[in-house]
Amino acid sequence: MKNIDVCLTPDLLHQYELENKIVVVVDILRATSCMVSGLANGVKEIVPVATLEECKALQETGYLAAAERNGSKAEGFDMGNSPFEYMDEKVQGKKVAVTTTNGTLAISKSLKAKEVLIGAFLNLEAVTNYLKNKEEDIIVLCAGWKGKFNLEDTLFAGALCHQLKSDFQFACDAPLAAEAMYLTARKDMIKYMEDSSHAKRLAKLNVKKDISYCIQESIYDVVPYLSGKALVALTT
Amino acid sequence: MKNIDVCLTPDLLHQYELENKIVVVVDILRATSCMVSGLANGVKEIVPVATLEECKALQETGYLAAAERNGSKAEGFDMGNSPFEYMDEKVQGKKVAVTTTNGTLAISKSLKAKEVLIGAFLNLEAVTNYLKNKEEDIIVLCAGWKGKFNLEDTLFAGALCHQLKSDFQFACDAPLAAEAMYLTARKDMIKYMEDSSHAKRLAKLNVKKDISYCIQESIYDVVPYLSGKALVALTT
Numbered sequence A, B: 001m002k003n004i005d006v007c008l009t010p011d012l013l014h015q016y017e018l019e020n021k022i023v024v025v026v027d028i029l030r031a032t033s034c035m036v037s038g039l040a041n042g043v044k045e046i047v048p049v050a051t052l053e054e055c056k057a058l059q060e061t062g063y064l065a066a067a068e069r070n071g072s073k074a075e076g077f078d079m080g081n082s083p084f085e086y087m088d089e090k091v092q093g094k095k096v097a098v099t100t101t102n103g104t105l106a107i108s109k110s111l112k113a114k115e116v117l118i119g120a121f122l123n124l125e126a127v128t129n130y131l132k133n134k135e136e137d138i139i140v141l142c143a144g145w146k147g148k149f150n151l152e153d154t155l156f157a158g159a160l161c162h163q164l165k166s167d168f169q170f171a172c173d174a175p176l177a178a179e180a181m182y183l184t185a186r187k188d189m190i191k192y193m194e195d196s197s198h199a200k201r202l203a204k205l206n207v208k209k210d211i212s213y214c215i216q217e218s219i220y221d222v223v224p225y226l227s228g229k230a231l232v233a234l235t236t
Helices: A010-015 A031-040 A052-060 A103-108 A121-132 A151-164 A173-194 A197-204 A208-214 B010-015 B031-040 B052-060 B103-108 B121-132 B151-164 B173-194 B197-204 B208-214
Strands: A003-007 A022-026 A045-048 A064-069 A095-099 A115-119 A138-142 A222-227 A230-235 B003-007 B022-026 B045-048 B064-069 B095-099 B115-119 B138-142 B222-227 B230-235
Touching: A003 A010, A003 A151, A003 A173, A010 B010, A022 A103, A022 A121, A022 A151, A031 A045, A031 A095, A031 A103, A031 A115, A031 A121, A031 A208, A031 A222, A031 A230, A045 A103, A052 A064, A052 A095, A115 A121, A121 A151, A121 A222, A138 A151, A151 A173, A151 A197, A151 B173, A173 A197, A173 A208, A173 B151, A173 B173, A173 B197, A197 A208, A197 B173, B003 B010, B003 B151, B003 B173, B022 B103, B022 B121, B022 B151, B031 B045, B031 B095, B031 B103, B031 B115, B031 B121, B031 B208, B031 B222, B031 B230, B045 B103, B052 B064, B052 B095, B115 B121, B121 B151, B121 B222, B138 B151, B151 B173, B151 B197, B173 B197, B173 B208, B197 B208
Parallel strands: A003 A138, A022 A115, A022 A138, A045 A095, A064 A095, B003 B138, B022 B115, B022 B138, B045 B095, B064 B095
Antiparallel strands: A045 A230, A115 A222, A222 A230, B045 B230, B115 B222, B222 B230
């Protein structure tokens, strides 16, 4: 039977074979939530890059440039890392280059996979439906925080494993643990998330509105997937 | 306030500063459960070593030699990795050298810490009581399985964090997640554990009896701690 596994942080990615697998990258607060929101709201494509310099270089060729470091917008860029910026009228039909502390780095580490998809609570059902009938094994890659385990990405991984458990078997203990955490947390996700270290970090930056937004389940039908260097929308 | 953190596998240990901290090494199935059982039942000292060769060399100087690889006893050694072997009459008053797939490796990676202790469900309360009034920060190091996250070590980490949460604050999301898993699992630990990959691995080796034994809480008052190269019993 095909299987699903969870890589709890990019620092553990060396333990996984990506070849011929589908990787779902997740960075709930907030990179992948932004990507889903942007592509669902008319952004043409999103190019994830690892460094501020690469992002700047694309800005000079006409991309809107979004850059976040340590939770805040980096100086000299058009956008930061709030999903609301990705829904603004000014980004409709535009190409966006983006670099963030964790999410874009996780994507750049996934390039050996057969397919790279972007997951968030916002498109949980769409990702589930897309994956359900796939024959490949799946790895959910949690972006974490600077290599460390985080709660919100693991909760999403657990949600996705839970959705897919009749079609994919759990490859090891990480899917099992993530699912258990999700089943405990989903009764009151906001309360559960408020204790997380990244939510606390963001709360200091006045982005509570972003957090409430990012934990909404399945409000968009879009599955961002990596085509060449750009994320584009696969509408299911 | 002093804090407690959880390192989910030795492969993430580079993210943690060990200096001046107390590390609690945990490998529930079965290395640290064996160590607690042995020292509680009259073993004089236990010297953890990383390789079969080092273990053999100590055997030649008069140590009883315990060696496990991939769940089974390695050939040519006196003991494997079952806690019941550590309670046998023949080990009373003896010095034991031990090498295992995960647990002894985790210990050897912890040597920069101010103190290295051994934790297991079997001595949960004793470890808790010892740590409660300590001034140092604590890191619970889960031995995992060949660098991968595992369920049972994380459950113990969660149990210890839960016991200590009025005295230590959680340093990041890992203690939070581990505690949530423990609180979910403790209602029916056996059932929960049966799904874990390592329990399945061991079930094939006919060691179900070991598993039921290892998840008993607080049946021994002993805290094994590293003194020089040997683990000795601190009786609380």
